[in-house]
Amino acid sequence: MNTAPRLSSTWFDGQSPRAQACELCIEGSVLVLTVNGSERRYPVRQVRWAERRSHGQRQSELPDGSLIQHADAGEWDAWRQASGQREGAVVGWMQSWRATLVAMGASVVFLGAAWTWGVPWLSQTLAQQVPRSLEARLGEQGLQQLDRLFLQPSALPAQQQQALRERFTSAVERAHPQGDAPPWQLSFHQSKALGANAFALPGGYIVITDDLVKLLADQPDAVVGVLAHELGHVHHRHGLDLMVRASLISALVGVVLGDTSGFLATVPATLATQAYSRDAERAADTFAARLLHESGTSPSVMVAFFERIQQQEQQGGEDEEEGEGTALPIAISSHPDHVERIRFFKEWRPD
Numbered sequence: 262m263n264t265a266p267r268l269s270s271t272w273f274d275g276q277s278p279r280a281q282a283c284e285l286c287i288e289g290s291v292l293v294l295t296v297n298g299s300e301r302r303y304p305v306r307q308v309r310w311a312e313r314r315s316h317g318q319r320q321s322e323l324p325d326g327s328l329i330q331h332a333d334a335g336e337w338d339a340w341r342q343a344s345g346q347r348e349g350a351v352v353g354w355m356q357s358w359r360a361t362l363v364a365m366g367a368s369v370v371f372l373g374a375a376w377t378w379g380v381p382w383l384s385q386t387l388a389q390q391v392p393r394s395l396e397a398r399l400g401e402q403g404l405q406q407l408d409r410l411f412l413q414p415s416a417l418p419a420q421q422q423q424a425l426r427e428r429f430t431s432a433v434e435r436a437h438p439q440g441d442a443p444p445w446q447l448s449f450h451q452s453k454a455l456g457a458n459a460f461a462l463p464g465g466y467i468v469i470t471d472d473l474v475k476l477l478a479d480q481p482d483a484v485v486g487v488l489a490h491e492l493g494h495v496h497h498r499h500g501l502d503l504m505v506r507a508s509l510i511s512a513l514v515g516v517v518l519g520d521t522s523g524f525l526a527t528v529p530a531t532l533a534t535q536a537y538s539r540d541a542e543r544a545a546d547t548f549a550a551r552l553l554h555e556s557g558t559s560p561s562v563m564v565a566f567f568e569r570i571q572q573q574e575q576q577g578g579e580d581e582e583e584g585e586g587t588a589l590p591i592a593i594s595s596h597p598d599h600v601e602r603i604r605f606f607k608e609w610r611p612d
């Protein structure tokens with residue numbers, strides 16, 4: 262004698278819109294549906310059970326395309342429970358584990374493709390659309406944050422700062438007589454964390470550290486070259502591109518995981534944690550080489566910079582402070598491949 266709980270419900274055969282009275286009961290792993298005295302049997306695992314929601318009717322799909330509709334959600338849930346079925350959503354998930362795996366796989370593939378092609382393209386496109394005023398504000402905020410984290414006021418004599426500023430201004434003007442260079446603002450800072458370094462932020466904020474100025478004290482043209490490299494990042498809007506990319510990634514992850522709370526939260530940290538791509542560095546180096554050349558200086562002056570940075574790294578081997586240079590991956594001393602870049606600036610010729 263079968264004691265499985267029974268439920269009177271309504272059934273649609275999947276072809277006609279006519280509701281038919283039916284009776285349901287679950288016998289082991291089989292759902293038995295009785296309509297007009299005839300029995301239909303379905304494996305429980307193949308039924309797409311109604312998801313458990315707080316209210317509304319319950320609708321379940323059967324493997325032959327027919328439907329069960331039950332108006333009273335409470336009654337339905339009680340019957341499911343009495344039949345030894347677990348919570349709808351969990352059962353649904355377990356039954357559709359194949360679909361879940363496929364969906365997860367598709368998400369990974371989608372994210373991979375988006376990461377590889379879509380995001381760089383989209384972020385560059387979007388970065389080009391950001392108005393100058395917003396770009397400047399982002400850079401200003403970024404500089405304030407980095408200032409709190411890494412920077413102290415410069416101890417260089419004002420005269421020395423002014424001389425370098427003028428030297429760079431004049432090089433930029435000679436290389437861009439039409440005034441088509443991006444706007445920039447140079448500031449000098451001491452920084453324990455960054456060591457001898459320089460970096461640029463959106464909006465043309467360029468920072469050079471006292472240590473780097475001292476390292477190149479007898480090579481002012483190399484300082485110009487370093488600043489030109491940073492101006493190249495400004496020109497190509499690489500910092501903005503990083504910010505846009507970070508918000509796109511967190512948006513994508515948010516869409517896939519169904520959580521958008523982290524959407525904009527990651528943006529401020531981006532500049533402090535991300536590095537520019539090799540392509541971006543090459544573009545900034547090319548910009549610097551051209552600027553040096555067109556201002557009447559040989560791009561090979563940059564060799565002194567790379568050699569001294571390299572020397573410093575080797576000397577610093579013993580008491581290597583964790584984070585020196587790498588404290589800010591977008592900063593110039595954090596860029597890899599000194600040897601390759603020395604060759605680039607030695608061999609660069611105008612096209």
Ligand SMILES: [Zn+2]
Pocket residue numbers: 490494537542545591592593596
């Ligand atoms: Zn760079």
